[in-house]
Amino acid sequence: MLPNQLASSYRDPAGFVFDLDGTIYRQINKVAREEFDLFISSGLYDALVAKGLIVSHTEVKDLKKFKPDSNRLAVIKPEPIPFISYPYEWSFPQLRDAALLTLKIQKLALEHGMILKDASAYNVQFIGKKPVFIDTLSFAKYEEGQAWEGYRQFIEHFLIPLAVAHFSTEQALTMLQTYMEGIPLSLAVGLLPKKAKFKKGLLAHVYLHERSQRKHQGSGTKAADAPTRKVSTFALNGLMSSLEASVTALKPPKAATEWGEYYEFTNYGDKAFKDKAKLVDSFLGQLNKKPQVVWDIGANNGEFSEIAAKRGAYVVAWDIDAKAVAANYQKHDKLDGLMLPLVQDVAVPSPAIGWELNERMSLVERGPADAVLALAVIHHLAIGRNMPLPKIASLMNRIGKSIIIEFIPKSDSKVKHLLASRKDIFPDYDIEHFEMAMGAHFKLASKKQISHSERWLYLYTNKKSV
Amino acid sequence: MHHFVNFAYLDAGTGSMVIQSVIGIVAGVGLFGRKALSSIRTRAKNKRMDSEKDV
Structure with a gap:
């Protein structure tokens, strides 16, 4: 591995992504020459970019700044992604949109004589509320009769998690953190209720698929012995339509959650709410440097996150409740490009996972944010989750340069x-101990009663930052 | 039986390769049928509208 090769980019021999001085590049290896040339010459790349389905890129002409590499064919510089998120942090409609994006791209690829080599949910990222495909090297030449090698991966990364969530709870999508490579077919048939067999597409794509997998397990110890079957273009198009219909038929469960309608049941009145919004805006305005990235760690449906977005910041709006995150994601306005709603339990933040524990970054590794909004959060952490105030202040110090905290x-x-x-085992939960804990890491810049x-x-700024 | 030589890095699973052709054909026939039905309906509708215009 090259020193600056991203830890998440090592599986595909066609190339890899690397970082040089804070800029992300993608190397295309010589083995992928034919595929990459076809991707461009077939017009597929232009068609995908024109429809906003894939990140655009520019080819780097001057390769002298990179270390010599005999495998290298070319280097491209993709459009930057403001914040990297993972499927286990997405709400139901986000995963569903990522699935539909993958199928849309597959259909377009087939029209251009190409096919997706894989169907990993990690090939999709969100720029604000818009899903985009990021893997330029996922395309191979399509040959008549070829089966889709990414089919099982699509089922395990998208269809099964959505189906499990559909029949249980949206929180079930966090299972993708444990099953990073998708929820296996064998597990899905055990997890899904019997009635799932009657849901559009699941009998075929999950149950019969699992049976077929079991039947052919271990068959053909030599590659030549493995039973394969020709899949006509007609059948492949049918498969795509069936997958699209199956994904579309899955809806998030209707059951209400603790935070789903939080703002309808707050204990403070309209005046307090408006004053709080005004104070948040004023505190953001007091920061010496205009924040580029803001994390709202108890964002609910994004009411207060919007204040930061309106100031031009890219807001990552975290919430523990997948339904609240979904509500935020499905609100559409001119701030769409600046608002990324994600599911996160700050008391158990996303860890670093995958190969060598660095394939997917932890929450902390993706920070610190220029500013963190922690509104109506601290009592849930301190009393609801037994987090001592100094521990909360310590986490704040790791994730944000400035903190606006209630x-x-x-x-x-x-x-x-x-x-x-x-x-009540929390004798230290009071304003004095709170200020002491935060003061250990931050400088108090402002304090106002709502x-x-x-x-x-409170507005706290990092002791080092001026 | 059909074999392709490529640089795939993903283990697609034999069972998955076999089942997708079956599902694809069934779904494809369904899709074709729906399209045909929709086209027949549209043509019939247009014909009806034309005859109403004539009257």
């Missing part, structure tokens, strides 16, 4: 509600 005292009805069913409430809003 402190909610024990006298607030939301905290009372949290303490109603348990013993009118018509007992809550306080």
